[in-house]
Amino acid sequence: PGVDGKKHSLSDWRDKEVVVVVFTCNSCPAAEAYEERIKEFVRKYASPQSKVALVAINVNRIPEDRLDKMIERATERQFNFPYLYDESQRIGKAYGATYTPEFFVLDKERRVVYMGAMDDRSPPAKPSRNYLEEAVKAALAGQKPAIGETLARGCKVRYVRTR
Numbered sequence: 001p002g003v004d005g006k007k008h009s010l011s012d013w014r015d016k017e018v019v020v021v022v023f024t025c026n027s028c029p030a031a032e033a034y035e036e037r038i039k040e041f042v043r044k045y046a047s048p049q050s051k052v053a054l055v056a057i058n059v060n061r062i063p064e065d066r067l068d069k070m071i072e073r074a075t076e077r078q079f080n081f082p083y084l085y086d087e088s089q090r091i092g093k094a095y096g097a098t099y100t101p102e103f104f105v106l107d108k109e110r111r112v113v114y115m116g117a118m119d120d121r122s123p124p125a126k127p128s129r130n131y132l133e134e135a136v137k138a139a140l141a142g143q144k145p146a147i148g149e150t151l152a153r154g155c156k157v158r159y160v161r162t163r
Contacts, residue, residue: 001067003074003083008055010110012082017051018139019106020132022118023097023157025058025065026073030154031100033123035077038101041118042080045136052136055082059092060100060158092157102152105135105145113139116150 002008013019022038024031038054046054056079058065067085074083086092095104095112105114114135119127135145 001085003067003071003079003085008082008084013053013055016053017108018053018136019110020046020052020054020136021095021104021106022054022056022101023059023092023095023099023104024056024101025060025155025157026069027060027062027064028100028155030122034101034118034154035079037118037123039078039080041132045133046081051140055084057084057086057091059086059089059097061087061089061160062158065158089159093159097157099152099154100157101154102157103132105132105139107139108142114145114148115152117152122153 010019024034026032038056042054046052058070063069070083070085097104101118103114103116103118104112107113114131116131118130118132120129120131121127131147131150134147138145
């Protein structure tokens with residue numbers, strides 16, 4: 001489910017050449033600090049008419065990360081991207097997401113061609129290299145990015161331990 005009240009799946013973006021999946025949440029200061037950079041990326045690369053989509057997914061299950069709080073956050077911060085809640089945590093585990101925020105770039109065949117940090121600086125520092133933009137440009141050109149993986153920085157995803 002998304003903050004828009006609808007159910008979503010990857011097929012919602014089947015007409016896009018590149019899909020960026022970012023695992024994020026409400027409760028992580030690093031994730032919060034990246035919200036404006038994510039919104040700017042969407043304005044630049046992922047408008048409804050573009051070949052790129054960005055979708056944010058929250059898999060944490062603590063009270064401040066539940067769907068009702070996500071709706072409040074998305075409204076207050078005027079998110080310009082889908083913000084989805086995966087209470088089952090299956091999607092985050094399937095991608096191997098470990099931090100918030102952590103970015104995954106999927107090419108036209110929906111293969112992961114990049115995973116990791118958005119850029120080389122944590123807010124408020126201004127980045128000198130934007131790994132996400134580089135990966136998206138490469139994927140749009142049908143190429144693999146020069147850097148396919150970086151270490152995401154932020155808060156650990158809060159997976160529920162199962163036996």
